[in-house]
Amino acid sequence: MKLTNGVEQAICILVLLATQEKQIPVATDVISKKLEVSPSYLKKIMRKLVVRGIIKSVPGSKGGVTLAKDPAAITMLDIVEAMEGEMKMFPDNGLIEKVFSDRDNAGRGQEIIRNVFQGADQQLIEYFSSITGEDLLKQGFGDMETPHLNWNELTEDEEKSGETK
Amino acid sequence: MKLTNGVEQAICILVLLATQEKQIPVATDVISKKLEVSPSYLKKIMRKLVVRGIIKSVPGSKGGVTLAKDPAAITMLDIVEAMEGEMKMFPDNGLIEKVFSDRDNAGRGQEIIRNVFQGADQQLIEYFSSITGEDLLKQGFGDMETPHLNWNELTEDEEKSGETK
DNA sequence: TTAAAGTGGACAAATGACATCCATAATAGA
DNA sequence: TCTATTATGGATGTCATTTGTCCACTTTAA
Numbered sequence: 295m296k297l298t299n300g301v302e303q304a305i306c307i308l309v310l311l312a313t314q315e316k317q318i319p320v321a322t323d324v325i326s327k328k329l330e331v332s333p334s335y336l337k338k339i340m341r342k343l344v345v346r347g348i349i350k351s352v353p354g355s356k357g358g359v360t361l362a363k364d365p366a367a368i369t370m371l372d373i374v375e376a377m378e379g380e381m382k383m384f385p386d387n388g389l390i391e392k393v394f395s396d397r398d399n400a401g402r403g404q405e406i407i408r409n410v411f412q413g414a415d416q417q418l419i420e421y422f423s424s425i426t427g428e429d430l431l432k433q434g435f436g437d438m439e440t441p442h443l444n445w446n447e448l449t450e451d452e453e454k455s456g457e458t459k
Numbered sequence: 460m461k462l463t464n465g466v467e468q469a470i471c472i473l474v475l476l477a478t479q480e481k482q483i484p485v486a487t488d489v490i491s492k493k494l495e496v497s498p499s500y501l502k503k504i505m506r507k508l509v510v511r512g513i514i515k516s517v518p519g520s521k522g523g524v525t526l527a528k529d530p531a532a533i534t535m536l537d538i539v540e541a542m543e544g545e546m547k548m549f550p551d552n553g554l555i556e557k558v559f560s561d562r563d564n565a566g567r568g569q570e571i572i573r574n575v576f577q578g579a580d581q582q583l584i585e586y587f588s589s590i591t592g593e594d595l596l597k598q599g600f601g602d603m604e605t606p607h608l609n610w611n612e613l614t615e616d617e618e619k620s621g622e623t624k
Numbered sequence: 625t626t627a628a629a630g631t632g633g634a635c636a637a638a639t640g641a642c643a644t645c646c647a648t649a650a651t652a653g654a
Numbered sequence: 655t656c657t658a659t660t661a662t663g664g665a666t667g668t669c670a671t672t673t674g675t676c677c678a679c680t681t682t683a684a
Contacts, residue, residue, distance in 0.1 A: 295462055295543040297576075298641065302554045305572055309555065321660070328558050335643050337661075344661090354651020355659040370575060378460040389467045390474065393493050399599055406598045407470060410535060410590055411462075417582045425575055433571045434564055463672070486629070500674050502630075509630090519682025520628040
């Protein structure tokens with residue numbers, strides 16, 4: 295009943311992009327340096343966000359990724375489902391139906407359990423879709439306007455200052 | 460974001476025990492035959508239910524397992540947490556705090572995300588603890604009283620009739 | 625005392641998560 | 655047009671967790 299680490303990484307990526315100057319894509323290699331995860335793996339994470347329509351990718355020189363929509367239009371459900379797939383926590387093997395197949399009510403029993411967990415899924419869906427990226431930015435920055443930086447340049451600076459030569 | 464198959468198996472086990480004549484333990488090998496899973500693995504599943512105090516085990520001849528308490532006192536949360544451990548879906552690696560450590564608000568950002576997922580855990584905890592074993596039995600059997608059988612004998616009968624010799 | 629049953633730990637196999645690499649396609653700029 | 659840059663997607667490898675097995679041990683009824 296654990297989410298994968300990809301969810302936390304995805305959130306980091308989106309925070310980065312939300313504080314990025316508009317219209318300037320951030321290269322995935324820049325992001326991988328900030329997050330200290332391998333570029334090759336990070337690309338897979340980002341692909342899921344692209345496929346889900348949360349971010350857009352721009353191939354080619356000076357390319358990278360940008361938010362595909364306003365933070366107010368991105369919900370936590372988008373992020374979780376992008377990384378984890380559809381919200382369906384119960385691995386329904388029809389076990390109850392099989393085990394009690396010689397009794398009445400076997401199918402009925404299976405359906406009852408199925409409904410219990412569909413209800414649980416629904417609880418999470420409603421909760422997560424009530425939380426938007428804008429909510430979180432507001433909580434983080436309060437009355438301040440969300441800052442906008444160019445993470446590409448910031449990373450280059452850090453590289454320069456980090457070089458010993 | 461999937462539960463393990465153990466949850467479905469645990470539910471089957473509890474349904475079996477709830478329809479078992481009081482005070483007669485059911486042998487785990489009998490249950491493993493019904494569920495068509497290996498006896499050795501089923502024992503692990505059941506151990507978790509024993510540790511959590513949902514079922515009681517009786518060692519020795521004519522031993523087995525019985526419900527440790529009334530179905531009305533067993534919640535779906537008990538079952539899920541017995542099998543999956545504490546309800547904490549977010550694998551908190553402190554990634555946001557690390558990535559934005561050179562900015563203000565890094566710790567604040569991490570805390571915001573932490574709270575989001577604690578809220579999700581809480582949603583599930585409240586939902587699952589509102590559903591008891593009694594609720595499910597009522598749904599399954601309606602006005603009928605829950606039947607009480609001796610699954611040990613039933614299995615023996617089936618074995619006899621199943622033998623070709 | 626013996627047979628039947630649960631306990632607990634070591635171990636092995638299968639599955640899914642995490643990670644790397646490379647050939648390819650698309651784009652900006654010279 | 656050519657080149658450097660960057661995303662795409664598939665093949666592959668590694669590692670952790672889940673699933674499953676085995677066995678020596680303890681407990682209990684008869």
